[in-house]
Amino acid sequence: xxxxxxxxxxxxxxxxxxxxxxxxxxxxxxxxxxxxxxxxxxxxxxxxxxxxxxxxxxxxxxxxxxxxxxxxxxxxxxxxxxxxxxxxxxxxxxxxxxxxxxxxxxxxxxxxxxxxxxxxxxxxxxxxxxxxxxxxxxxxxxxxxxxxxxxxxxxxxxxxxxxxxxxxxxxxxxxxxxxxxxxxxxxxxxxxxxxxxxxxxxxxxx
Numbered sequence: 012x013x014x015x016x017x018x019x020x021x022x023x024x025x026x027x028x029x030x031x032x033x034x035x036x037x038x039x040x041x042x043x044x045x046x047x048x049x050x051x052x053x054x055x056x057x058x059x060x061x062x063x064x065x066x067x068x069x070x071x072x073x074x075x076x077x078x079x080x081x082x083x084x085x086x087x088x089x090x091x092x093x094x095x096x097x098x099x100x101x102x103x104x105x106x107x108x109x110x111x112x113x114x115x116x117x118x119x120x121x122x123x124x125x126x127x128x129x130x131x132x133x134x135x136x137x138x139x140x141x142x143x144x145x146x147x148x149x150x151x152x153x154x155x156x157x158x159x160x161x162x163x164x165x166x167x168x169x170x171x172x173x174x175x176x177x178x179x180x181x182x183x184x185x186x187x188x189x190x191x192x193x194x195x196x197x198x199x200x201x202x203x204x205x206x207x208x209x210x211x212x213x214x215x216x217x
Contacts, residue, residue, distance in 0.1 A: 015090045015091065015092060016090070016091040016092075016096055017091075018085075018088060018089070018090060018091060021091050021096070021099065022085045022088075025081055025085075025099065025103065026078075028103045028106060028107060029074060029077075029078040029081070029106060031107075032074060032106045032107050032109055032110060033071055033074050033075065033078075035110040036067050036070050036071055036074075036109070036110050036113060037067060038110075039063070039066075039067070039110055039113060039114040039117075040060060040063045040064065040067055041060075041063075043056035043057065043059070043060070047059075062117045062120040063117045063118075065117070066113045066114075066116055066117035066129075067113070067117075069113075069194065070109050070110070070113040073109075073133060073136075073172075074106060074109060076172075077102075077106065077136060077137075077140055080140055080144075080165070080168070080169065081102075081140075083165065084143060084144060084147055084165075086157070087147055087151050087154060087157040088147055088151065089151055092150070094146060095143065095146055095147065095150065098139060098142050098143040098146060099143065101139045102136065102139040102140055102143060105132060105135045105136035105139060106136060108132055109132055109133075109136070112125075112128050112129045112131075112132040113129065115128060115129070116128065116129040123183045123184065123187055126179075126180070126183050126187075126190070126191065127180045127183060130176045130177065130179050130180035130183075131180060133172070133173065133176040134173045134176045134177045134180070135173075136173075137169060137170075137172045137173030137176065138173050140169050141166070141169040141170060141173070144162075144165055144166060144169055145166075148162055160208065163208055164205055164208055167201070167204050167205070167208065168201055168204075168205070171197055171200050171201050171204065172197050175193060175194060175196050175197045175200070176194065178193060179191070179193040179194060
């Protein structure tokens with residue numbers, strides 16, 4: 012017998028976990044003490060937090076993108092079975108871990124090891140998102156909103172991010188400075204790839 016779980020409760024739980032994880036990111040940025048402000052000045056005290064704000068911004072946007080992907084995917088999920096539930100649990104585990112890996116990275120900004128840990132967290136988040144997507148397609152099939160072309164875009168988008176973060180984890184051993192900004196490629200590659208897929212779809216229709 013295949014267990015079925017209430018879709019609304021699981022989706023609401025996922026939304027709550029994403030919201031809490033995104034909120035925890037800002038709590039990892041320590042407020043400058045009064046003594047720091049007196050001695051260094053406001054601008055200098057805030058400058059010391061630049062790595063923390065960079066980590067917060069990147070992780071917040073990444074989490075928001077995965078939340079958006081989950082919202083899109085949830086529209087096509089009619090029910091959760093055991094396998095899909097556990098894919099969801101593993102994805103949420105990686106989401107909850109992100110505030111820790113972000114803080115670990117930004118507090119050791121000049122060291123490669125913490126950056127690799129951060130990248131691995133993001134690779135695993137992307138991997139479980141990809142597994143979920145593939146399983147939902149296999150389980151639910153295509154629909155008017157969950158079309159074959161839409162799934163191709165989602166698959167491309169979900170694969171692009173973990174591959175770039177994985178490359179960043181390797182590239183940091185060769186060129187530490189540029190590796191930390193390699194994630195910018197995600198947005199460019201996704202935009203170009205989706206444009207190519209749109210043109211291919213339009214050509215097939217015509």
